[in-house]
């Protein structure tokens with residue numbers, strides 16, 4: 321079968337897929353996250369590579385059905401999981417447009433309006449940070465790439481020769497700092513950038529699970545005395561485990577005092593800037609030198625969409641621009657080409673979904689979304705306060721709640737085993753999903769409200785499942 325399908329076929333197949341997606345969306349408020357435990361399969365597929373084609377309609381029906389029937393559905397209202405959301409439907413349609421038009425955003429000359437939309441979306445996000453005028457940024461594939469980009473900017477800013485000559489030419493050992501709760505993409509980035517993972521100093525936490533500014537100060541002082549070259553602090557606005565937000569104002573002050581680059585990993589929590597009411601939760605974020613914000617987390621975008629922003633726009637080109645004679649330049653454009661300010665070269669338009677969602681729903685839809693999720697998380701905390709079996713294990717700042725089984729006579733290992741048994745019990749039918757993790761080395765249970773479809777009734781069902789699991793354990 322040739323690739324150039326006729327119009328009637330394109331329409332028939334396209335409408336069919338839209339019908340499937342529509343059915344799936346209708347099912348999400350009550351959909352099980354996955355199959356019951358005994359029916360899940362992790363074996364690899366073994367189909368031979370197809371030499372000849374088959375009927376498209378039945379293949380699309382089959383694969384959609386199988387993906388739905390056997391899939392793990394983060395968009396379900398019953399997913400209290402890590403940070404992947406139910407995507408906005410407008411975002412889904414935007415992805416269809418992007419795939420259909422296939423714009424290439426490496427250069428403005430070859431994308432024009434698409435690049436302008438991307439730049440405008442970056443400007444909107446930066447304006448919500450509280451910046452005006454001289455800032456820039458670019459879309460990424462997610463928080464990992466955005467954090468990598470932030471560290472590359474920090475390196476380029478503090479050691480300008482490193483881009484051409486490499487770290488080994490410095491003659492000093494650069495070191496950077498992040499809390500013990502910072503996301504592990506920071507370790508990955510430090511390794512890939514040649515700084516070395518061991519150069520990442522993990523600073524202990526305060527009681528509120530924030531990076532401790534006093535210990536940071538002592539560590540920097542000791543490193544300077546030891547001949548090392550501190551250059552960057554990575555603060556987290558919304559840790560993956562507990563949603564804690566580091567004291568951004570205090571860390572900005574430390575960075576100013578020691579001339580360090582402040583990168584804020586707000587991959588999840590940074591999006592609270594879209595709420596006028598709650599943006600104070602990340603107060604001080606505007607003092608960052610660079611910021612990661614992932615629209616594919618709290619802003620309910622389909623994967624993938626991250627953003628790296630900086631108020632030192634010239635550093636983007638210093639870190640990423642490489643001249644290439646075959647790349648068409650638009651002399652008349654005021655926007656820098658994306659390939660010159662990004663780790664990517666050929667690039668997909670990851671911005672249209674956010675641009676269109678904002679155009680269709682308006683920022684105030686996010687104001688309500690964020691407020692509602694915070695209230696739901698607060699109600700879960702109130703339930704914990706009255707629970708016979710569970711207690712809160714850390715302060716709730718964002719819509720993430722960590723808690724533990726109340727069993728005072730259990731040692732750490734037995735408590736961790738109890739938590740695993742509870743998670744297994746609660747997730748066993750596949751209907752809902754929560755997780756366990758460790759904070760400061762201690763086992764905790766974790767739930768978060770991430771789907772815009774989650775309502776009080778879903779929390780109540782989760783609470784009933786948790787209570788039943790605890791009773792079974794007792």
Ligand SMILES: Cc1ncc(COP(=O)(O)O)c(C=O)c1O
Pocket residue numbers: 402403461462463464465467503505556558559560585586587588614626
């Ligand atoms: C705080 C934080 N930073 C960075 C990342 C990495 O983002 P991504 O998975 O989009 O690459 C995550 C992922 O959950 C995260 O929670």
